[in-house]
Amino acid sequence: MTTLVRDFGATVRALREVHAWSQEQLAxxxxxxxxxxxEIERGTAIASIVTADKLARAFNVPIEKLLCVPSRGVAG
Amino acid sequence: MTTLVRDFGATVRALREVHAWSQEQLAxxxxxxxxxxxEIERGTAIASIVTADKLARAFNVPIEKLLCVPSRGVAG
Incomplete structure (x- = not known):
């Protein structure tokens, strides 16, 4: 599951950088x-679903955008 | 955010009952x-994203199925 936590953190960081926000601003x-x-961005803290929801709201994206790995591939 | 936690628990319970699994089986x-x-089903424990992922895998559904409230409405 570590991959999920790392991917989540990387997605949070990437979205934050798209907005050109500091960690302070996102917080x-x-x-x-x-x-x-x-810690979340580095994958050293495991977010709760409530934290994931707060981050999704800050970015104004659906929560699944933070949780679904983009490299899901071409299936379907 | 309590609504999210309650909805998450209700969805987990509903999916478990669809499968006719006991809590022991799902666990x-x-x-x-x-x-x-x-505790998760009752909304008294807040799941981490790792726990949400474990539950989604047990049900063989995408994680967003557990996190997205079905009654999102008619907007859009």
């Missing part, structure tokens, strides 16, 4: 602690 | 503790 928008945001 | 298939599964 503020999501109502989270700055150091916790950093 | 075994997902690699979780039986009492923890009960």
């Amino acid at each position: 503020e928008y999501a109502g989270l602690n700055r150091s916790y945001v950093g | 075994e298939y997902a690699g979780l503790n039986r009492s923890y599964v009960g």
Whole structure:
């Protein structure tokens, strides 16, 4: 499951950088602690579904955008 | 955010009942503790994204199926 946690963190970081937000800004928008945001991005903290929801709302994206690995491939 | 946690638990319970699984069975298939599964279903425990992933795999559904409220409405 570590892959999920790492991918989640990488997606959060990528979205934050798209917005050109600092970790402080994202933390503020999501109502989270700055150091916790950093841990999530590095994959050293495992987010709860509530935290995932807060981050998704800060980015204004559906929660599955943070949880579904983009490299799902060409099936379907 | 409590709504998210409650909805998540209700969805887990509904899917478990569709499969006619006991909480013990779901716990075994997902690699979780039986009492923890009960707490999640009741909305008294907040699942991590790793737990959500384990449950989704046990049900063989995408993780967003557990996290996206079906009553999202008619917008769009």
